[in-house]
Amino acid sequence: MENKLELSDPSLQSENKDVPTIYGCPDNEFSAEADASSLYNAMKGLGTREKAIIDLLTHRSSQQRRNIAGAYKKLYGKELINAMKGELKILISGHFEDVLIALLKPPEVYDAEQIHHAIHLPLTDEDMVINIVCTRNNVELNAIKKAYTNLYDKDLALDISSHVHSSTFFKNLITTTLAANRDDDFDSEENDLEHVMVAVEQAKWDARALYDAGPKRWASDSTFIPLFTGRGLVHLRVVIQELEKLLDMPLEKVLATHLHGDVEKFLERFVKFVKNKHAFFAEILYKSMKGLGTDNRKLIHTIVSRCEKDLDNIKQQFEAAYRKTLESFIIGDTSGYYKQILLALSGYVYQQSEEDIPDLSESDSEGDN
Numbered sequence: 001m002e003n004k005l006e007l008s009d010p011s012l013q014s015e016n017k018d019v020p021t022i023y024g025c026p027d028n029e030f031s032a033e034a035d036a037s038s039l040y041n042a043m044k045g046l047g048t049r050e051k052a053i054i055d056l057l058t059h060r061s062s063q064q065r066r067n068i069a070g071a072y073k074k075l076y077g078k079e080l081i082n083a084m085k086g087e088l089k090i091l092i093s094g095h096f097e098d099v100l101i102a103l104l105k106p107p108e109v110y111d112a113e114q115i116h117h118a119i120h121l122p123l124t125d126e127d128m129v130i131n132i133v134c135t136r137n138n139v140e141l142n143a144i145k146k147a148y149t150n151l152y153d154k155d156l157a158l159d160i161s162s163h164v165h166s167s168t169f170f171k172n173l174i175t176t177t178l179a180a181n182r183d184d185d186f187d188s189e190e191n192d193l194e195h196v197m198v199a200v201e202q203a204k205w206d207a208r209a210l211y212d213a214g215p216k217r218w219a220s221d222s223t224f225i226p227l228f229t230g231r232g233l234v235h236l237r238v239v240i241q242e243l244e245k246l247l248d249m250p251l252e253k254v255l256a257t258h259l260h261g262d263v264e265k266f267l268e269r270f271v272k273f274v275k276n277k278h279a280f281f282a283e284i285l286y287k288s289m290k291g292l293g294t295d296n297r298k299l300i301h302t303i304v305s306r307c308e309k310d311l312d313n314i315k316q317q318f319e320a321a322y323r324k325t326l327e328s329f330i331i332g333d334t335s336g337y338y339k340q341i342l343l344a345l346s347g348y349v350y351q352q353s354e355e356d357i358p359d360l361s362e363s364d365s366e367g368d369n
Contacts, residue, residue, distance in 0.1 A: 019312035021347030024061030032071035035060070039068070040076060043083060050337050053084075057103050058344040062308060069104050080104060095296050096338040099345075102304045108143035111136070112151055114301055115144070119163045126166060126262055128298065129174060130269045131284060135277065138180040145178065169219060170262040176229040183232035203235055207242035215258035218267065228270065236274045281306055282318040285326060289333040299333075299342070307345045315346065 024030075035056060042052040057065060072080040081104050085097065102110055111132050118125035136144065148156040157175040164171055206227055210218060218224055231239070244251055255268045273280040284302050288295040306314060318326045327348045334342060343349075 018310035020308045021311040021315075022058060022061065022307040022345060024064050024308075025059060030060075030064055032064070032067040033075065035064075035068045036072040036075055036080070039072065039080065040083075051340075053100070054337065054341045054344055057100065058341065062103075062107060065104055066106060094338065095300065095334070096336065096341060098296070099300055099304065099338065099341050102300060106147070107305060108140065108147040109151065110301070110304065111140075111144045112148040112156070114297070115156065116148065116152060116159075117297075119160055124164045124166060126164075126170070126265055127269070127284075128301075129160070129164070130266055131298070131302075133174055133177050134266070134270050135273055135280070138182055141178055141180040145180075166262040169222075170266055172222065172225060173228060173263070173266050176225050179229070181230050183230065183235060200238065203238035204242050206231070206235075206239045207246060210239070210243055211246045215254055219259050219263040228267070233274055240271060240274060276317070278310060278313040278317040279321060281310075281314045282321055282326075285314070285318060286322055286329070289329045294333045303342055303345050307347075311346060 038056055039053060042049040042056075060068065069080040072078070072083070076083070081101055084100055105113075114128055115132055118128040132144070133141070145156045148154065148159070152159070157178050160174055160178075161171055164174070210224070210227075213221065213224070227239075240251055247254055251271050252268055255264050255271065259267065269280070272283070281302055284298055288299040288302070303311065315326045318324075318329075326346055327343065330339060330342050330346065330348075
């Protein structure tokens with residue numbers, strides 16, 4: 001009889017149950033038309049309109065915000081995004097505007113736009129591509145591909161192959177992941193691993209195959225691509241645990257020692273995500289703000305894309321890893337309404353101070369990678 005790991009086995013459990021920081025408005029209290037009217041009045045009003053906009057949008061789900069945008073167009077004959085960009089331009093300049101616009105877009109459209117930007121830079125932003133492609137489930141990847149085609153009239157995988165200035169093996173890893181053929185336990189992890197049974201013998205076989213081949217072949221032998229891009233996350237977590245027993249050291253250390261370049265980056269980032277996704281995103285946030293300058297694109301994308309999924313868990317991992325709160329980093333690295341909306345999305349209560357007004361110079365004083 002085939003040995004299987006039970007669902008109670010710690011190796012099959014995700015770090016913690018996902019806890020968001022944004023829950024949205026209860027359905028019985030939500031009115032897209034009323035919210036659209038509130039936003040219209042806020043944009044026409046004086047003094048406290050920015051706070052009203054922040055309070056409303058950060059207490060609505062992504063779907064609710066899109067419903068509000070639809071109601072706004074129906075009521076006032078104008079796209080909500082265009083209204084904000086036009087009528088509030090002086091007040092929502094820079095990164096505050098970037099956050100507002102991101103909040104009003106479907107997640108798959110926002111992801112598709114970030115990938116497009118990343119692969120059309122003079123030097124490909126491999127981190128952004130990895131951060132999106134390697135952390136989305138099959139349904140999400142298919143939605144991103146469809147959105148990309150609708151936006152740019154191009155196939156995403158083909159566009160990556162044409163524009164990414166990286167190794168062939170790296171592009172193969174990315175495009176094969178985009179095929180969205182990962183085993184279903186990827187999705188099951190998000191639902192407390194219900195009905196998931198992982199064959200421990202298969203995981204051990206995969207770990208032994210990787211160990212016998214050695215790291216150099218992981219980065220050159222196409223036979224390993226299906227393992228990295230097709231196995232479910234629960235299965236891969238067991239593979240990594242078994243492989244680390246054979247190696248007698250963390251897999252990330254082995255990758256850093258024996259591999260270099262884009263493939264090492266892909267495998268190292270993916271291994272970190274598989275082992276602890278909340279720590280993975282905490283590291284992205286930390287790196288976006290540490291040192292001089294701020295990588296605002298990654299900061300905004302991570303907070304907006306995780307606030308309705310698991311940002312509360314990420315906050316805890318951030319503090320555990322870096323001995324400072326995410327709140328303190330945001331306050332230290334951002335300003336004005338941009339700071340306020342990031343804090344609100346992250347589940348923090350922030351009182352506006354005089355130094356936050358006006359909010360007109362943030363885009364000039366901070367980096368925008």
